[in-house]
Amino acid sequence: MPQTPPFSAMFDSSGYNRNLYQSAEDSCGGLYYHDNNLLSGSLEALIQHLVPNVDYYPDRTYIFTFLLSSRLFMHPYELMAKVCHLCVEHQRLSDPDSDKNQIRKIAPKILQLLTEWTETFPYDFRDERMMRNLKDLAHRIASGEETYRKNVQQMMQSLIRKLATLSQYEEVLAKISSTSTDRLTVLKTKPQSIQRDIITVCSDPYTLAQQLTHIELERLNYIGPEEFVQAFVQKDPLDNDKSCYSERKKTRNLEAYVEWFNRLSYLVATEICMPVKKKHRARMIEYFIDVARECFNIGNFNSLMAIISGMNMSPVSRLKKTWAKVKTAKFDILEHQMDPSSNFYNYRTALRGAAQRSLTAHSSREKIVIPFFSLLIKDIYFLNEGCANRLPNGHVNFEKFWELAKQVSEFMTWKQVECPFEKDRKILQYLLTVPVFSEDALYLASYESEGPENHIEKDRWKSLRSSLLGRA
Secondary structure, three states, X not given: OOOOOOHHHHOOOOOOOOEOOOOHHHHHOOEEEEOOEEEEEOHHHHHHHHOOEXXXXXXXXXXXXXXXXXXHOOOHHHHHHHHHHHHHHHOOOOOOOOOHHHXXXXXXXXXXXXXXXXXXXXXXXXXXXXXXXXXXXXXXXXXXOHHHHHHHHHHHHHHHHHHHHHHHHHHHHHHXXXXXXXXXXXXXXOHHHOOOOHHHHOOOHHHHHHHHHHHHHHHHHOOOOHHHHHOOOOOOOOOOOOOHHHHOOOOHHHHHHHHHHHHHHHHHHHHHHOOOOHXXXXXXXXXXXXXXXXHHHHOEHHHHHHHHHXXXXXXXXXXXXXXXXXXXXXXXXXXHHOOOHHHHHHHHHHHHHHHHHHHOOOOHHHXXXXXXXXXXXXXXXXXXXXXXXXXXXXXXXXXXXXXXXHHHHHHHHHHOOOOOOOOOHHHHHHHHHOOEOOHHHHHHHHHHHOOOOOHHHHHHHHHHHHHHHOOO
16 A cells, blocks of 8 residues: 655645546546646545546545545535545545445555545544544445455554544643642642752753753644644535534644643743842853753754743833843843744744754754744634635635645654654653742732832732732
8 A cells, every 4th residue: 555655745845736637537627727726626626636546546635635624614424424425426435336446546545645634634533433434434434355454454443543542642631731830839738848949850951952852842732633633623515414514613732732832931931030149040040041052053043932922921021120230142042033023034034944954854853843833823823814715616725725734734744753852751841740830929028029119010910919929
């Protein structure tokens, strides 16, 4: 059975490969091409175009793009049911007298389509209805020959492994989330239990940057490509089923990743605001500047931005006496790299450089590209909002979905990179589970370190002391 090629092979350097081999369905109408590029089509014709026959197998870019975008119009299980129906009816898999030679020609193609679907969008198959259809069609193929039986078995085992791993990951996330407490609560109830800070746990900024990269790559790896689309699912105007689209909003891994970014920002701010002495706070700021710089060198832009965000939070940035003791030249360079002006021009240039390095990489380390995730989501959101899903004639606007697939497939390449650094369980445990201050607790710690500068800050300080510490 042919192996699914890597994602980077799907798109050529000039953009994306839209030159699809036109097949018999096209003459039926329903698909519109310009210069041999598929631009739009009716939903039915696009579904037909997905299903292989004896003389035709869909281009891989088309398979990925359609499976990614079709969920804006129908449930994956509805698409799977239609695909199964077309395979069975058109290819006469249900007919015991059908030509064995015909089945021999078509079975590997159907199996390859199912393999691509299960490999690229495995989370679709958490739905029992999907799994039922998959098993039914796979059974029809497998009943033909021993070779197909083996391949079907491999495909099913690989899918079940992926889904089991996902369930374990979700259990770990739930456990971390249920045990997380606010740092101030811990301080008030067990003041002796927080004696450590991050420098005690990991004195080397390079090592910390590497451990952050471990967390980033693990969390990236669990995000399904469909989550980018499902995050923005809205009602399809041609769909009469009122309830179906809310069910499609399955984005838990994407949300968990955004939560990690927020946690890291708050952890940075907490570690800076915690020390009583000014020189210790200044040392902590310089430590995080070094961590951020190493993240930039690795290509870990998400941790870099989270660290900069934490250092720019008001409770940290108002500590003027502390900042006066810090050598800020390195921080200024990093801030310049992540400057949001001109639509993050500097960052986008650095990201392109990292992506280019990744393409020609000789080692796993050079392959690492971890984008600033919130901006990636924002880009996809604006692409989605800026173009209609359907054209005035009711056709699906496929030109939009080529562009969407191009952005998501680049992410798919990046998320598959193996982390080359050695894991340090102790540091990872600290980063993922140590309690952090809430926003109010950060302000309180900040005012306790460097007193309020005006009446507004004084009033806020009094209010926080009263509500958080029970003091006047």
